[in-house]
Amino acid sequence: MKSRYIISALALMLSLGSFAQKDQLKALEKAIKNFDPTAVKNALSAAESVIGRATDQEKAQFYFLKGNALLEMANRNMETGKNLKESAKSYQELLATEKKLGKNKYLVQAENSLTDVKNKLVNSAIKDSDEKRFKESAEKLYDAYNLNPKDTIYLYYAASSAVNGKEYDLALLHYEKLKSLNYSGKGVAFYAKSVINGQEEAFPTKQDRDNSVKLKVHTDPRDEIIPSKRGEIYRNYALILVEKGEKDRAMQAIQDAKKSNPDDTSLALTEANLYLDAKDYTSYKRVIEEVLQKSPNDADLYYNLGVISGTANNHADAEKYYTKAIEINPKYSNAYLNLAIMKLDADTKLVQEMNGLGNSAKDNKRYEELKVQREKVFKDALPYLEKVVEFDPTNNEAKQTLLNVYTSLDMTDKYKALKATMN
Numbered sequence: 001m002k003s004r005y006i007i008s009a010l011a012l013m014l015s016l017g018s019f020a021q022k023d024q025l026k027a028l029e030k031a032i033k034n035f036d037p038t039a040v041k042n043a044l045s046a047a048e049s050v051i052g053r054a055t056d057q058e059k060a061q062f063y064f065l066k067g068n069a070l071l072e073m074a075n076r077n078m079e080t081g082k083n084l085k086e087s088a089k090s091y092q093e094l095l096a097t098e099k100k101l102g103k104n105k106y107l108v109q110a111e112n113s114l115t116d117v118k119n120k121l122v123n124s125a126i127k128d129s130d131e132k133r134f135k136e137s138a139e140k141l142y143d144a145y146n147l148n149p150k151d152t153i154y155l156y157y158a159a160s161s162a163v164n165g166k167e168y169d170l171a172l173l174h175y176e177k178l179k180s181l182n183y184s185g186k187g188v189a190f191y192a193k194s195v196i197n198g199q200e201e202a203f204p205t206k207q208d209r210d211n212s213v214k215l216k217v218h219t220d221p222r223d224e225i226i227p228s229k230r231g232e233i234y235r236n237y238a239l240i241l242v243e244k245g246e247k248d249r250a251m252q253a254i255q256d257a258k259k260s261n262p263d264d265t266s267l268a269l270t271e272a273n274l275y276l277d278a279k280d281y282t283s284y285k286r287v288i289e290e291v292l293q294k295s296p297n298d299a300d301l302y303y304n305l306g307v308i309s310g311t312a313n314n315h316a317d318a319e320k321y322y323t324k325a326i327e328i329n330p331k332y333s334n335a336y337l338n339l340a341i342m343k344l345d346a347d348t349k350l351v352q353e354m355n356g357l358g359n360s361a362k363d364n365k366r367y368e369e370l371k372v373q374r375e376k377v378f379k380d381a382l383p384y385l386e387k388v389v390e391f392d393p394t395n396n397e398a399k400q401t402l403l404n405v406y407t408s409l410d411m412t413d414k415y416k417a418l419k420a421t422m423n
Helices: 001-032 035-054 056-075 080-101 107-130 132-145 152-164 168-180 206-214 228-245 247-260 265-277 279-294 299-311 317-328 333-355 361-391 396-408 412-422
Strands: 187-194 202-203 216-227
Touching: 001 056, 035 056, 056 080, 056 107, 080 132, 107 132, 107 152, 132 168, 152 168, 152 228, 168 228, 168 299, 187 206, 187 265, 202 206, 206 216, 206 396, 228 247, 228 265, 247 265, 265 279, 265 299, 279 299, 299 317, 299 333, 317 333, 333 361, 333 396, 361 396, 396 412
Parallel strands: none
Antiparallel strands: 187 202, 187 216
């Protein structure tokens, strides 16, 4: 009789425990339905205190409810980043538990919620980045990547945000991961214009885009080649090492990258840039000559060489390379734009000197000389700006600059004509 009593008492204890867990899960479900932040937090805490003794089925339900509760908190702007991350973790624990059980009761809902969480993480990261909260942006993008490691692009964006926030150690970790994955990001983007609003929209696949065009929902399909980001990754990785005073490691990183990607000109440009920073002009010219021999008709290459030279204040070389890029591709609007900017840079010093002059006869004479120089600067920049506007009519900043040049040169008719297009 005594042993039977013990078994009965044990069974009663287990039964009471099970009832407690079910009651807590019901309370949590009710709190989420009638959402009140305090009630939800209390119900979550109470359920977590007993879930360790629950069955796997009850644990699956708990993880599902916890994920829902945290996602709802995030939707209400309550510790958005933290709650999105924790809700994702809960949904992932749910999927692992159901896999163990061999059941899929919450599978579809959990997977949809995880997709929702990922999208919200990315959107929140974009907002953070726009508001200069780069560290928070990087953390959310990394969390989005962890939800689906196949979406390597988010790891790349996380690294970029870390760089923008000067979180260099974090950026290095992400770039090292990208290097180990041999990520390039190279591909094709698919676009078409919406019949409804006339705006160009992106499609995940060519088939999706082509189907929409066939249904006459979109028109004017076009493909855009997405260049490899591998050179940029190695370049940023190397530049961070340079920033940290580890130039030998930086150069080694470039050399390692070139071994596995010998035809990647962006890596060679990064190497050239490092030599330029180190004022090793002999090595710089050697690398540039090697690159040009491989791609003598690559307009982008010449454009990038122009950027590198311009950054080093080597304006003569920069102008030579931009001009060559235009020779290869006469519609290269960015090359025209950079040439115009280079020409207009001289105006800043002229204006500063003019503003510092007095009213003496000598100063007045110098003022007139500087005025003539300014006019020459505007005339030199004018044809390049007009080409930018011709080939990139949506560039309103270039248009505004061109309007200023027209005003300075008293070109009233051209000013009015351009102004009319902007109105």
